[in-house]
Amino acid sequence: MTIRDVAQAAEVHVSTVSRAFSAPHLVKRETRERVLAVAAELGYQPNETARALTTGRTRNLGLIVSDIANPFFPPLIKAAQAHARVRGYQVFVADTDEDAAVEEELIQTLARQVDGVILVSPRLANDDIGRLGGELPFVLVNRSVPGLSAVLMDVANGAALAVDHLAGLGHEHLVLVGGPRGSWTSAQMRRAAGKAAADQGVRLDVLGPNPPTEHGGIAATPAVLETRATGVIAYNDLVAIGLIEGLDDRNVHVPRDISVIGVDDTVAGRLNRPRLTTVAMPTAAAGRTAVDLLIQALETPGEPATAQTMLATSLVIRDSTAAPEQPAG
Template identity: 60%
Template sequence: MPATIRDVARASGVHISTVSRTFSAPHLVNPETRVRVLACAEDLGYRPNRAARALITGRTHNIGLIVADIANPFFPPLIKAAEGQARHRDYHVFVADTNEDPVAEEDLVHALAKQVDGVLLCSPRMSNSLIEQVSREVPVVVINRQVAGLPCVMMDVGQGARAAIEHLLGLGHRRIALLGGPRGSWTAREMRRAATAAARSGSAELTVLGPNQPTETGGGALAEQVRRSGVTAVLAYNDLMAIGLIEGLDALGTRVPHDVSVVGVDDIALSSITRPKLTTVATPTAAAGRTAVDMLLQLDSDAPRGARGRGAAAGDRRTTAQVMLQTELVVRDSTGPVPAPGRDGTGA
């Protein structure tokens, strides 16, 4: 039923190679011929068979995007940006969701490897060595993590965490908790490192709680622990946890920011809607998505791995660009001055 290149060739009275060139190298075919071929193709509803094309060129014109949890509002803007950028370059994006599971992650990247030209690993939970291994099988760009020798696009959460802690210090807080992220998260490690350093240089005490699930539930589950710990401020791994925590504290009668200040990370859309509006570290997620796609496609055009590829002779120079995008503290209503001492912050 579907028209092939042969049907078009017959209809327009040229050889199939001319039809092929009409689509993949238009400048090589006579304008008159081209319009005739295009007309016939249009007429027959012909669309090049991507499988056949992929078989010979070695490129699928698809890229894979693996995220930890598509339901986490942090990811959709990144996905949209990546999709847009890819589409713009005539690529499509496979989105896959690992449910925060490193094993599912590995399975997915293998399953995807054979049908995409490259993979974007977004906030990977697997080990660096596994990532390196995977990168030998398929071109990879890593988002939200630093892996030596691999192209990465990161957001400067270290700087963000520092800014958040300094903001809290400025409000007088000296007992601060850090709600850690999921096990295996580079971002979580970076935040911890930077927050610890910033707290120390401000002579504040930093309590690390975690690792945790980076969701509302994960944040809410820590409310009791936060209250008991006697801290007056909290920096959460992300906005979702911050929101869950605020909710949980509220249920315990502890008010934010009156009794406890809370800072999130990501600046998801939700954060400017919930009450109180969340003070947070804004991350440039859309830019990260676009940049990562560009880097992957760049990588891809540098080192062709097609059927006709000449081997690895040329591709060895390994660009391995590593991009660090800036973050920014957005102060809203969930942070305030440290409460007067004497009360213990339970709000009772």
């Protein structure tokens, strides 16, 4: 079955059938629906390889994350893949393992196979991202680089909410366990938590950089205890869970002896005991929004692609935070 058979059966020109599949926004809704219905009835499937050769477009998108084992990323990946499929695109996923050199290598490799790239929590420097973004359409998630579209999660508001929550419980000395060097999220948290602590009149110590993993939280435990803080805000849920594990190994109990807040609201945090108080990040919404921004840039190449979307965060209070114990007597 060929495209000409579909055109004849649908009583349209061959070019209309082609546009119905490759650029549906250019075809009237009634015509597009008729063409797609006839194609389905006849069992016609467009030849993607031939289409790519003709249009120069693969209808493939790259999605690069810093650590696919981190439970923050799978909901974003799943949402992005499903949303892209609805819009007629496929997604290639790659993992950098928190390595900036690997990140650049993957971008250059994918550039030969995709129309554009979504870069999530990148570890490359802004100058390098800007240089690579000039060669291939980019959308960033949780990184802001001038001249590039971005989807940002309002982690600054989340960090401020975490400080306010702990201060409201009566904690007067807090510690922020930051993330990896060069992390936009970690920098946003540090600035916002510092301002919120000053506004609340509480002390805030900052530790880092730290690996954004459970082992990173375990390794940070001695430094956290040395601060003698009674409340901790961790870079993400994995760091928070590792910290709780490290504290438990030292017979320091959460939240009786110290309160801990994570960031992300992952399944791991909800299953942890105690259940983790955390900043909920809109990961699925970020995946869908990033796909929309990238496809918009691909399908309207003459327009500047510098849109920036900020998605709201919220604090989810569970069992890992409580009022500090008062000294006896």
